[in-house]
Amino acid sequence: MKRASKTWGARSAAALWVVALAMVIRAGAAQTGTAALEASPYVWTSVGDVEGHLARDSSPAGAFSPDSKTLAVVSRRKEQKIVLFNLVSDNIERVLHPRIPGLSDLDIYSANFIGPTRLFLMARGTLAAKKHAQGTTPLLGFEWNTDTDSLAGKVDSIGANGFRSIHYFPQIGFVGMYKDSAFDLWDPANGRALVAKVPDLTERPRVYAFSPDGHWLILAQIADDASPDPVVVQLKTGQFVNSLRGHRGAVMSVAFSRDSTKVVTACQDGKVRIWSVPTWKHTQTLSGHEGTVHWAEFSTNGQWVASAGEDKTVRVWSATSGRLLQTLSESTHPVLTVAFSPDSRYLVASSRDAVLIWKHMRIDP
Numbered sequence: 001m002k003r004a005s006k007t008w009g010a011r012s013a014a015a016l017w018v019v020a021l022a023m024v025i026r027a028g029a030a031q032t033g034t035a036a037l038e039a040s041p042y043v044w045t046s047v048g049d050v051e052g053h054l055a056r057d058s059s060p061a062g063a064f065s066p067d068s069k070t071l072a073v074v075s076r077r078k079e080q081k082i083v084l085f086n087l088v089s090d091n092i093e094r095v096l097h098p099r100i101p102g103l104s105d106l107d108i109y110s111a112n113f114i115g116p117t118r119l120f121l122m123a124r125g126t127l128a129a130k131k132h133a134q135g136t137t138p139l140l141g142f143e144w145n146t147d148t149d150s151l152a153g154k155v156d157s158i159g160a161n162g163f164r165s166i167h168y169f170p171q172i173g174f175v176g177m178y179k180d181s182a183f184d185l186w187d188p189a190n191g192r193a194l195v196a197k198v199p200d201l202t203e204r205p206r207v208y209a210f211s212p213d214g215h216w217l218i219l220a221q222i223a224d225d226a227s228p229d230p231v232v233v234q235l236k237t238g239q240f241v242n243s244l245r246g247h248r249g250a251v252m253s254v255a256f257s258r259d260s261t262k263v264v265t266a267c268q269d270g271k272v273r274i275w276s277v278p279t280w281k282h283t284q285t286l287s288g289h290e291g292t293v294h295w296a297e298f299s300t301n302g303q304w305v306a307s308a309g310e311d312k313t314v315r316v317w318s319a320t321s322g323r324l325l326q327t328l329s330e331s332t333h334p335v336l337t338v339a340f341s342p343d344s345r346y347l348v349a350s351s352r353d354a355v356l357i358w359k360h361m362r363i364d365p
Helices: 011-024
Strands: 042-051 070-077 079-086 091-096 103-115 118-127 140-145 150-157 164-169 174-179 182-186 193-197 205-210 216-222 231-234 239-243 251-256 262-267 271-276 282-287 293-298 304-309 314-318 324-328 337-340 346-350 354-362
Touching: 042 070, 042 079, 042 324, 070 103, 070 354, 079 103, 079 118, 118 164, 164 205, 174 205, 205 251, 216 251, 262 304, 271 293, 271 304, 293 337, 304 337, 304 346, 314 346
Parallel strands: 251 293
Antiparallel strands: 042 354, 070 079, 079 091, 103 118, 118 140, 140 150, 164 174, 174 182, 182 193, 205 216, 216 231, 231 239, 251 262, 262 271, 262 293, 271 282, 293 304, 304 314, 314 324, 337 346, 346 354
């Protein structure tokens, strides 16, 4: 990968891509953790856990329904299923049983709401061939109707044709896929597709994030790149314009704030870092985790950052001051991902086989 900027001739087409992306982005009684370090009448209170997992290697924010009342959890006890957990009543609302004709052993990677009664599932399965050797499918994407517990529309093979680093981005409502110095973006809700070319990118990035305003792309864990620091791409030109310097280990996740003015990184060196956009100035280092920080995200309202660590904790920080507000220690295993609900009232975290849920609740004196 060449980190020096170069001029890209198709600027007008790229500018149209930015406008198009910006136009179609969609907005979208238990124990308490360690006492808050900033005085507040509210704390994050555990309201339960569900056996299963949220998105693997992608933001789990899409597991929340648009109204923040339901959480979709992928569970596998004897068979693969989707548990719809009602966050208001703290009970299981419904259990779905996704299935695709001709496939067995469906392995669901993530379940994301793309409407009040529509889930977008990403999964692999085994071809149920009678006379031929069975084989595993590429990554598949399909809609599932939560009212009828049935397939809605066709099944798309999104992992075919050489695409890699496939992730669903709930903030913008697109699936991102990388191949040959370009990112294909596909909206599963309506089939809209876009392409972002980065000519100087010659190796696959394992971690990347698009800004909600459609102006920026950040790349990390780029194959054969000796530096752990993420690089910044300006989408209207396709050029590398900056890097987020100072990481002392692999960057595990990158996320923009909803208003695209900040970026947070989670790092193998145990730190969470916040950066300003578009100056790309390092503004805060959040220290406290012991070991790798696997994931970090901003709350939808922009007030908090939540981080998930190998140390089995979730930590909630002030997005403005960088202060640690609360340490949540309910998990018995390393925490892999974390996300806030659309209304910022709920916080969820996923370990390998359990989803933990907290609610932001007022504590009366």
